[in-house]
Amino acid sequence: MVMALKKKPVTGMKDMLPKEMEIRDYVIHLIKETYKAYGFSSMETPCVEHIENLCSKQGGDNEKLIFKILKRGEKLKIDEAKEEADLVDGGLRYDLTVPLARYYANHANELPSPFKAMQIGNVWRADRPQRGRFRQFMQCDIDILGEAGNLAEIELILATTAMLGKLNFKNFTVCINDRNILKAMAAYCGFKEEDYDEVFIVLDKMDKIGRDGVAAELIQMGYAKENVDTYLGLFDEVAPDVSGIRYLKEKLGDYLKSETADGMETIISSVEAAKEAEFGIRFDPTLVRGQSYYTGTIFEVTMDDFGGSVAGGGRYDKMIGKFTGQDTPACGFSIGFERIVMLLLENGYEVPGGRRKKAYLIEKKMPKEGMLKVLSLARADRENGYQTMIANMKKNKKFQKEQLEADGYTEIVDCYADSVDRL
Amino acid sequence: MVMALKKKPVTGMKDMLPKEMEIRDYVIHLIKETYKAYGFSSMETPCVEHIENLCSKQGGDNEKLIFKILKRGEKLKIDEAKEEADLVDGGLRYDLTVPLARYYANHANELPSPFKAMQIGNVWRADRPQRGRFRQFMQCDIDILGEAGNLAEIELILATTAMLGKLNFKNFTVCINDRNILKAMAAYCGFKEEDYDEVFIVLDKMDKIGRDGVAAELIQMGYAKENVDTYLGLFDEVAPDVSGIRYLKEKLGDYLKSETADGMETIISSVEAAKEAEFGIRFDPTLVRGQSYYTGTIFEVTMDDFGGSVAGGGRYDKMIGKFTGQDTPACGFSIGFERIVMLLLENGYEVPGGRRKKAYLIEKKMPKEGMLKVLSLARADRENGYQTMIANMKKNKKFQKEQLEADGYTEIVDCYADSVDRL
Numbered sequence: 078m079v080m081a082l083k084k085k086p087v088t089g090m091k092d093m094l095p096k097e098m099e100i101r102d103y104v105i106h107l108i109k110e111t112y113k114a115y116g117f118s119s120m121e122t123p124c125v126e127h128i129e130n131l132c133s134k135q136g137g138d139n140e141k142l143i144f145k146i147l148k149r150g151e152k153l154k155i156d157e158a159k160e161e162a163d164l165v166d167g168g169l170r171y172d173l174t175v176p177l178a179r180y181y182a183n184h185a186n187e188l189p190s191p192f193k194a195m196q197i198g199n200v201w202r203a204d205r206p207q208r209g210r211f212r213q214f215m216q217c218d219i220d221i222l223g224e225a226g227n228l229a230e231i232e233l234i235l236a237t238t239a240m241l242g243k244l245n246f247k248n249f250t251v252c253i254n255d256r257n258i259l260k261a262m263a264a265y266c267g268f269k270e271e272d273y274d275e276v277f278i279v280l281d282k283m284d285k286i287g288r289d290g291v292a293a294e295l296i297q298m299g300y301a302k303e304n305v306d307t308y309l310g311l312f313d314e315v316a317p318d319v320s321g322i323r324y325l326k327e328k329l330g331d332y333l334k335s336e337t338a339d340g341m342e343t344i345i346s347s348v349e350a351a352k353e354a355e356f357g358i359r360f361d362p363t364l365v366r367g368q369s370y371y372t373g374t375i376f377e378v379t380m381d382d383f384g385g386s387v388a389g390g391g392r393y394d395k396m397i398g399k400f401t402g403q404d405t406p407a408c409g410f411s412i413g414f415e416r417i418v419m420l421l422l423e424n425g426y427e428v429p430g431g432r433r434k435k436a437y438l439i440e441k442k443m444p445k446e447g448m449l450k451v452l453s454l455a456r457a458d459r460e461n462g463y464q465t466m467i468a469n470m471k472k473n474k475k476f477q478k479e480q481l482e483a484d485g486y487t488e489i490v491d492c493y494a495d496s497v498d499r500l
Numbered sequence: 501m502v503m504a505l506k507k508k509p510v511t512g513m514k515d516m517l518p519k520e521m522e523i524r525d526y527v528i529h530l531i532k533e534t535y536k537a538y539g540f541s542s543m544e545t546p547c548v549e550h551i552e553n554l555c556s557k558q559g560g561d562n563e564k565l566i567f568k569i570l571k572r573g574e575k576l577k578i579d580e581a582k583e584e585a586d587l588v589d590g591g592l593r594y595d596l597t598v599p600l601a602r603y604y605a606n607h608a609n610e611l612p613s614p615f616k617a618m619q620i621g622n623v624w625r626a627d628r629p630q631r632g633r634f635r636q637f638m639q640c641d642i643d644i645l646g647e648a649g650n651l652a653e654i655e656l657i658l659a660t661t662a663m664l665g666k667l668n669f670k671n672f673t674v675c676i677n678d679r680n681i682l683k684a685m686a687a688y689c690g691f692k693e694e695d696y697d698e699v700f701i702v703l704d705k706m707d708k709i710g711r712d713g714v715a716a717e718l719i720q721m722g723y724a725k726e727n728v729d730t731y732l733g734l735f736d737e738v739a740p741d742v743s744g745i746r747y748l749k750e751k752l753g754d755y756l757k758s759e760t761a762d763g764m765e766t767i768i769s770s771v772e773a774a775k776e777a778e779f780g781i782r783f784d785p786t787l788v789r790g791q792s793y794y795t796g797t798i799f800e801v802t803m804d805d806f807g808g809s810v811a812g813g814g815r816y817d818k819m820i821g822k823f824t825g826q827d828t829p830a831c832g833f834s835i836g837f838e839r840i841v842m843l844l845l846e847n848g849y850e851v852p853g854g855r856r857k858k859a860y861l862i863e864k865k866m867p868k869e870g871m872l873k874v875l876s877l878a879r880a881d882r883e884n885g886y887q888t889m890i891a892n893m894k895k896n897k898k899f900q901k902e903q904l905e906a907d908g909y910t911e912i913v914d915c916y917a918d919s920v921d922r923l
Binding site: 081082083084085086087090091092093094095098099101102106109113114115116118119120121122123124125126127129130133144145146147149153155158159160161164165166167169179180182183184187188189190191193199201203212213224226228231232235343346347350351353399400401432434436439445448449452453455456459463464465466467468469480481484 | 504505506507508509510513514515516517518521522524525529532536537538539541542543544545546547548549550552553556567568569570572576578581582583584587588589590592602603605606607610611612613614616622624626635636647649651654655658766769770773774776822823824855857859862868871872875876878879882886887888889890891892903904907
């Protein structure tokens with residue numbers, strides 16, 4: 078029996094219409110060109126990943142959202158299956174970082190060191206469908222593997238912001254922090270190491286519930302008022318720039334390694350000095366970023382036009398070691414491609430440097446010689462940089478022309494059988 | 501329990517190394533630019549498609565090769581499941597044509613008519629792994645929907661061959677036939693309509709088992725020797741050009757509609773007159789092409805360097821109607837992207853117009869001022885069109901430089917702490 082066909086895309090995923098695709102194609106090309114100029118090399122992993130790698134506790138909550146792929150052939154034993162794990166051997170990747178770690182573990186010998194990787198690809202998460210969030214979406218990541226120093230952070234931030242600048246985004250802000258500063262501040266204030274993650278989850282709500290909301294929630298959770306007061310007092314005292322870092326370096330004493338503070342200062346001042354685009358970089362001691370795999374610096378890009386971040390990243394020096402047994406320094410920056418495309422669409426962004434568009438409408442009874450004439454004219458136009466379309470003239474030619482004009486065809490040539498020699 | 505991590509990609513799929521990605525990125529860009537000049541618009545469907553649409557008997561044998569996706573949440577009832585269909589609700593698309601038909605059915609109001617669509621995307625087939633064939637591979641399709649005339653075939657062939665020409669492919673051949681010519685020849689020779697498919701499967705082996713092989717096999721299958729002799733005699737008499745079509749038009753009489761023969765002649769002579777690239781177009785009455793959905797013209801591109809076709813397509817006027825209830829003329833051409841990339845890699849293809857590459861190697865003890873100097877030099881280089889890489893100098897600088905040179909970095913600048921002002 079043939080089942081009824083469905084016209085809509087699967088739940089939570091999206092058909093891309095030509096207008097959006099034009100912007101997507103342009104942004105992808107711009108990203109590739111910009112990142113290439115910064116020495117990043119394009120690479121790709123399959124969209125399907127081993128289920129073992131996807132469920133290795135490195136993906137946090139994303140592991141609950143995996144689209145899982147059924148085993149095939151004799152390996153699939155439906156009668157004996159007790160749980161999902163018995164039925165599946167693969168899944169669609171939920172990010173590009175876990176597959177990158179596998180890729181690097183598999184190919185390190187064939188890759189330069191440090192390896193500056195650029196990936197643009199779809200990822201899938203079976204999230205509850207909601208406005209503007211889709212179950213298939215594109216991620217664009219750059220990562221530097223094998224570079225322990227701050228040069229990695231500097232180049233990632235310079236490349237990402239240069240790209241945003243080329244899309245005419247201005248006045249955005251790079252916020253930066255370090256997991257080790259987060260920890261040092263918590264330790265200084267008397268929190269225990271096993272409580273850090275819980276404390277940071279509350280701290281992460283600062284922009285939503287405010288300073289007093291964070292204090293109230295921490296006290297309600299049973300943390301000592303004294304510790305909470307010291308903690309929030311500390312945030313009050315720290316300026317969002319290099320002076321704030323210097324202040325913490327002195328104040329926290331042995332709790333904070335001086336190389337952490339100095340590194341952060343180098344990153345901020347280098348980015349400020351060498352940046353291509355117009356933006357600010359701000360030290361933000363309340364920046365947490367959820368992923369548990371971060372081990373050092375963390376950063377994100379916020380934009381006034383948009384609540385929430387449009388790019389995020391950080392250092393994850395322990396992930397590749399899970400594949401190879403040997404830790405490899407790693408740092409990455411991922412832009413929210415879908416958010417950026419959404420902002421461009423909402424702002425009526427026009428793709429620059431588009432071709433001029435010309436259409437030839439051919440009368441139905443056009444003889445072969447006329448057709449050949451039109452084909453050769455169109456060919457010459459293309460050689461001169463035009464985007465050229467040939468179509469049969471419709472009965473409702475007026476409507477046809479309106480459609481073409483709406484689609485950007487500024488020159489439309491009517492080709493009648495009796496006037497070909499005048500074209 | 502955390503399962504052991506796997507370094508290799510999943511069976512039959514491939515990690516793309518930077519060298520191959522450079523070619524892939526370039527070819528994709530060239531395809532998009534070329535097809536855009538011919539008036540095709542980029543579009544995309546999700547990689548995941550409704551299982552009902554994938555299993556609708558339009559995909560032929562590909563339907564046996566689907567990667568199926570497990571239902572999620574409460575919809576998944578493992579205990580009650582008796583067969584695969586109870587467990588899955590989606591699958592990875594095995595081609596771009598079935599999703600295009602769904603897309604057009606869903607969005608026809610929002611699309612121009614005719615709609616000239618360009619799609620570049622991955623498809624998945626759980627084929628037996630073999631050399632050079634992968635379970636995830638990229639397809640690049642152009643399709644013209646809503647154009648019943650031969651203009652569709654002409655533009656598809658001109659655009660596809662122009663693109664191959666831009667990749668420096670020469671002396672390839674476009675072979676063209678029409679399902680209606682195939683049928684008319686079989687009917688003329690006395691075969692019954694219900695036997696056509698079986699006869700065509702044997703005919704399709706002509707290039708492998710030869711004329712006599714085809715004859716022997718047909719006779720062995722029980723077809724009348726007289727019919728078989730007439731049939732193969734006919735192929736002997738037909739020249740591979742417009743004269744062959746004219747010959748058949750006369751010979752087959754009422755079995756072949758004159759518009760089919762005339763259309764084929766128009767396509768061949770128009771393509772010959774207007775072609776951009778160097779290639780031949782040949783009428784091939786033995787061309788069959790497997791997919792059952794073709795209703796008219798069928799065509800493919802063969803290349804001397806490569807056994808088998810590098811592109812194929814045809815007219816499928818009945819597919820969209822399966823979604824909408826109303827037939828829409830449709831014609832498409834799909835290039836074998838992976839085969840083309842493989843040929844380019846094997847031929848040592850160099851991507852044209854690459855940037856000059858320059859690397860700065862920074863001594864470990866470089867002070868901040870030196871770092872800023874290098875960053876600003878790199879920035880200036882990028883503005884001048886360089887691809888620029890900054891890396892920390894390694895202990896084995898000689899090896900580091902060799903690696904960079906192998907990677908195309910022709911200028912390498914050593915940056916020592918005590919010589920920054922001389923840079």
